[in-house]
Amino acid sequence: MTIRRRIAVATIGFGATALAAIxxxxxxxxxxxxxxxxxxxxxxxAENVDAQIFFVARLPRTLAGALVGAALASAGVMFQGLLRxxxxxxxxxxVSAGAALGAMLALxxxxxxxxAGISAVPAAAFVGAGGAVTIVYALATGRHRGLSTDxxxxxxxxxxxxxxxLILCIQYFSDFADAHRTLRWLMGDLDVSSYQPILTSLPLLxxxxxxxxxxxxxxxxxxxxxxxxxxxxxxxxxxQRQAFFAASLATGAAVAVGGPVGFIGIIVPHLVRLLVGxxxxxxxxxxxxxxxxxxxxxxxxxRTVIAPVEIPVGVITALLGGxxxxxxxxxxx
Amino acid sequence: MLQGHDLAFGYGATEVLRGxxxxxxxxxxxxxxxxxxxxxxxxLRVLAGTIRPSRGRVTLDGVEIRSISRQLLARRMAVVPQExxxxxxxxxxxxxxxxxxxxxxxxxxxxxxxxAMARDALTATGTADFxxxxxxxxxxxxxxRVIIASALAQIAAPGSDPSPxxxxxxxxxVALDLAYxxxxxxxxxxxxxxxxxxxxxxxxxxxxxxxxxxSLVLLKQGRVLAAGPTADVLTPELIRELYGVRAxxxxxxxxxxxxxxxxAREGDARR
Numbered sequence: 001m002t003i004r005r006r007i008a009v010a011t012i013g014f015g016a017t018a019l020a021a022i023x024x025x026x027x028x029x030x031x032x033x034x035x036x037x038x039x040x041x042x043x044x045x046a047e048n049v050d051a052q053i054f055f056v057a058r059l060p061r062t063l064a065g066a067l068v069g070a071a072l073a074s075a076g077v078m079f080q081g082l083l084r085x086x087x088x089x090x091x092x093x094x095v096s097a098g099a100a101l102g103a104m105l106a107l108x109x110x111x112x113x114x115x116a117g118i119s120a121v122p123a124a125a126f127v128g129a130g131g132a133v134t135i136v137y138a139l140a141t142g143r144h145r146g147l148s149t150d151x152x153x154x155x156x157x158x159x160x161x162x163x164x165x166l167i168l169c170i171q172y173f174s175d176f177a178d179a180h181r182t183l184r185w186l187m188g189d190l191d192v193s194s195y196q197p198i199l200t201s202l203p204l205l206x207x208x209x210x211x212x213x214x215x216x217x218x219x220x221x222x223x224x225x226x227x228x229x230x231x232x233x234x235x236x237x238x239x240q241r242q243a244f245f246a247a248s249l250a251t252g253a254a255v256a257v258g259g260p261v262g263f264i265g266i267i268v269p270h271l272v273r274l275l276v277g278x279x280x281x282x283x284x285x286x287x288x289x290x291x292x293x294x295x296x297x298x299x300x301x302x303r304t305v306i307a308p309v310e311i312p313v314g315v316i317t318a319l320l321g322g323x324x325x326x327x328x329x330x331x332x333x
Numbered sequence: 334m335l336q337g338h339d340l341a342f343g344y345g346a347t348e349v350l351r352g353x354x355x356x357x358x359x360x361x362x363x364x365x366x367x368x369x370x371x372x373x374x375x376x377l378r379v380l381a382g383t384i385r386p387s388r389g390r391v392t393l394d395g396v397e398i399r400s401i402s403r404q405l406l407a408r409r410m411a412v413v414p415q416e417x418x419x420x421x422x423x424x425x426x427x428x429x430x431x432x433x434x435x436x437x438x439x440x441x442x443x444x445x446x447x448x449a450m451a452r453d454a455l456t457a458t459g460t461a462d463f464x465x466x467x468x469x470x471x472x473x474x475x476x477x478r479v480i481i482a483s484a485l486a487q488i489a490a491p492g493s494d495p496s497p498x499x500x501x502x503x504x505x506x507v508a509l510d511l512a513y514x515x516x517x518x519x520x521x522x523x524x525x526x527x528x529x530x531x532x533x534x535x536x537x538x539x540x541x542x543x544x545x546x547x548s549l550v551l552l553k554q555g556r557v558l559a560a561g562p563t564a565d566v567l568t569p570e571l572i573r574e575l576y577g578v579r580a581x582x583x584x585x586x587x588x589x590x591x592x593x594x595x596x597a598r599e600g601d602a603r604r
Contacts, residue, residue: 233407
């Protein structure tokens, strides 16, 4: 099959899956709603419970899940390609730990001032992610020409541990309610209950996804090794830098919206590769679409398994992802 | 013509190349010999433009390669490393198609012409049968031939472009058994003859150099010890100076080329 057809088949197949998930997810939940009543315009919105549940609670949550899932899954592909390591995740390089630190500072100290209509917690999370990215990048480029992926990896892992220690420390000294809210945020929560965070993240994600498309073929070359990619005509230092920032941007935006939902960035790319091969021009769009479908489906599970009690969606993805990750490790050796 | 002029390079304080000049003719089959740490791999990396020399310059047909774009340079010059490990599983055909990278625009997709060149390169290297097999499942010799095919696809010019390509190989047979070594060597010879590809190969294998290289450069501690036609350079005296090994060099009647038989390390009392 030519590459053009493979891209088309994967995009249509996974696109249909994502569309189906996004269509059915708002209908599932502890309260049964009817689409026809929700879209019944003869009744005023204030009196239309079905419409309220559909448009205020479930639709934004579903859309947030789709965006976060797409961003984390494709960022996972990018980081795995950049680090030449199939076990890398969007959180390997400390982006999520930086975001978590920012979010918890906003939660603990009750920062209320956001900017440009964004509330404080996602804004602080995004700034924290940016801080972590800056530190890791400065370390990895400091003494090398170009980007050292080894230093990148080590710096990221160390920063993760350091930020986690800071988080625990602040949590230890904060009161019970704040600690609980932080913990809840760390588990991943797609209950955005408005369209604002989605709209705010859209331009950021658009830039990141454009970067992913631009870098798909360079990532193929990088999987042969940096020198081999270079002698095949790729400006490797620039491609690595672009991949690092595009993937970090997507991760930061996704974590600001939904918290650090784990394992999406590793399960989805691996399942997709099993189905479509390794060419990043196929894997990237397929992972984004399947990531959207997967997280939306996980969120439906989270809302319905023991309804009316909700399980944090990050717990569901971790329960599915942990064993899957171990299976991958064992399979590889 | 690929030329290095007075090249120097160091990793930190360690000087690896100390003023090396080298000429590769467009129809050349040049071997680079030298003991471990003599700078063979570094010289190849400098010639390929992968690392910049701290002194001196590399020119391709008289033009300094630093002023040639990565993309244009890649169309003329391909490198085959000692070993290639993929971080993801691509098929052999996909690996060969990666050689077409410098010929395509950013969002351009490999067309029928690119696919034909890739298939042709697979056939030329005898790897057409496993075009669709995952690269990681191939044996060492098969992998090396697929990488050579990828390099061929990279420097293959469409139509009547007369500029010859350069193929730089870093100890391409080092991990291979005797049969594969011969196979790769014959493959390189065929490519050089039939496709007018200039070949530069670093090697530890003196008999490979004796049988296939038309000219040699001997590197010792980052300097050129000797350079010239193989028969002039591959002498017992120079081998002793290069490796500290006493060796016998003579013409093998049946093989039709020089053979080198190492006899003893210099100062070794046993003989």
